[in-house]
Amino acid sequence: MSYTVGRGTENAQPDVERPSEKLSLGVAARLSRYLQVLTQARKIGKDTISSQELADYTHVNSTQIRRDLSGFGKFGKRGVGYNVESLVTQIRKILRTSGQHNIAVFGAGHLGIAIANSDIFADHGFRVVAVFDVDAEKVGRRIGPLTVRHNAELRAVIEDEEIVVAVLAVPSQAAQTLADELVDAGVKIIFNYSDALLQVPPEVTVHTSSPAVDLLYALYFYLT
Amino acid sequence: MSYTVGRGTENAQPDVERPSEKLSLGVAARLSRYLQVLTQARKIGKDTISSQELADYTHVNSTQIRRDLSGFGKFGKRGVGYNVESLVTQIRKILRTSGQHNIAVFGAGHLGIAIANSDIFADHGFRVVAVFDVDAEKVGRRIGPLTVRHNAELRAVIEDEEIVVAVLAVPSQAAQTLADELVDAGVKIIFNYSDALLQVPPEVTVHTSSPAVDLLYALYFYLT
DNA sequence: TAGATTGTTAATCGATTAACAATC
DNA sequence: TAGATTGTTAATCGATTAACAATC
Numbered sequence A, B: 001m002s003y004t005v006g007r008g009t010e011n012a013q014p015d016v017e018r019p020s021e022k023l024s025l026g027v028a029a030r031l032s033r034y035l036q037v038l039t040q041a042r043k044i045g046k047d048t049i050s051s052q053e054l055a056d057y058t059h060v061n062s063t064q065i066r067r068d069l070s071g072f073g074k075f076g077k078r079g080v081g082y083n084v085e086s087l088v089t090q091i092r093k094i095l096r097t098s099g100q101h102n103i104a105v106f107g108a109g110h111l112g113i114a115i116a117n118s119d120i121f122a123d124h125g126f127r128v129v130a131v132f133d134v135d136a137e138k139v140g141r142r143i144g145p146l147t148v149r150h151n152a153e154l155r156a157v158i159e160d161e162e163i164v165v166a167v168l169a170v171p172s173q174a175a176q177t178l179a180d181e182l183v184d185a186g187v188k189i190i191f192n193y194s195d196a197l198l199q200v201p202p203e204v205t206v207h208t209s210s211p212a213v214d215l216l217y218a219l220y221f222y223l224t
Numbered sequence C, D: 001t002a003g004a005t006t007g008t009t010a011a012t013c014g015a016t017t018a019a020c021a022a023t024c
Helices: A025-043 A051-058 A062-070 A084-095 A110-117 A151-160 A172-185 A211-223 B025-043 B051-058 B062-070 B084-095 B110-117 B151-160 B172-185 B211-223
Strands: A081-083 A101-106 A126-133 A146-150 A165-168 A189-192 A205-208 B081-083 B101-106 B126-133 B146-150 B165-168 B189-192 B205-208
Touching: A025 A051, A025 A062, A025 A084, A025 B211, A051 A062, A051 A081, A081 A084, A101 A110, A101 A151, A110 A126, A110 B110, A126 A151, A146 A151, A151 A172, A165 A172, A165 B211, A172 A189, A189 B211, A205 B211, A211 B025, A211 B165, A211 B189, A211 B205, B025 B051, B025 B062, B025 B084, B051 B062, B051 B081, B081 B084, B101 B110, B101 B151, B110 B126, B126 B151, B146 B151, B151 B172, B165 B172, B172 B189
Parallel strands: A101 A126, A101 A165, A126 A146, A165 A189, A189 A205, B101 B126, B101 B165, B126 B146, B165 B189, B189 B205
Antiparallel strands: none
16 A cells, blocks of 8 residues: 555644544544445344454454544444444544545456446445546447546546546556546546556555555465 | 454564564565565666655655664665665565465456456566366456366365465355365465455455555545 | 765654453 | 443553764
């Protein structure tokens, strides 16, 4: 993971409830993970979940989970656990991602198609509203409800659909040029699935996804 | 990210150089990321790199980078920086991933094909040696140098090729059953690209990749 | 020499954990 | 009531950062 975000320099105002204070990097990351597990738990019909169960799935210590949550309110019932449904709502409120967000995928190769078809984003309020490619062969093809568009259209679509998130599933050589265009068109978050190192202005966040890096890391703990 | 690994309870022996001591979770993760950037930097022909440049790309503080590295030796040259080539070698040594590791991909859909074709693993010494599917339509197809095999063969292949890492690019409903088979066949690290919550014995590491979770997190910092 | 960058110290802050009273 | 699990405290450990002398 790599983010271009500042740390929370929270100038704690003496509010008792302070829903307007910025979360620390760590808390935001953990809350997102709790949300993923809760979303899945809800799918399989779980009504309540304990901090210990959440800990088993997220590998975050159960005390820390209770601590993270209790900072925002008393969401749990002693002896019972947390209501899955209401905890999802609460965390979404805290993360301010209750809304719907539009994203665009670049590259209509295998990876791009897989991402566009995935419902992993949909579960969290993200909607893939456009897929782009530069290959004339691919432009015009249908991917689910979408039609692949040419990159030349990106600026217009990004403006019309109010897209702030772009997912890059293009060859490494094409990544930086595309990133420059996207930044220029007003995209604020770039998810980079190529292994290129992207240079962007400080107001834009680049997230480079590197399964190989995660694997190296997992393997180290297996080997030792 | 979610890992099933213990924290390093390092009982520091009074060695000056202690290459046998277990890295902490954080250090291992950061070293992996430095390695990714260094690998890319090498590709574009960089000879040396400063801690500041590494910091720009990884978003890890430059002091911390120097600190992480100097714990293992004096790899840098003051006024110059680090030699890219030799730092790659050093970090690989520290992470003990200088060797070659075989991995298997499960699911020959768009995502599975994308992963099998990617060279993101190859750069780090991982080799995709088998792709499996249960769909008779897909079994037998060629993906680069590989032929898609049926899941029925998984046990034999895992033993023959000494595979410890399995990448799951299958539908969520199929993930747990497959994970059980893999654990049974001796796989130690499972990379889960479905959004299913997998239950595995403690000696097996599950890494669930969740772009949506990362996105939630990135978006929070954009929205605030 | 002058400029740059490492290696290292010291000080601070947040994460982590065990433990347990409160309470469902 | 008995069992379970939260919410919270207190203590510890590692991460983070600024600053700067050492030195290439």
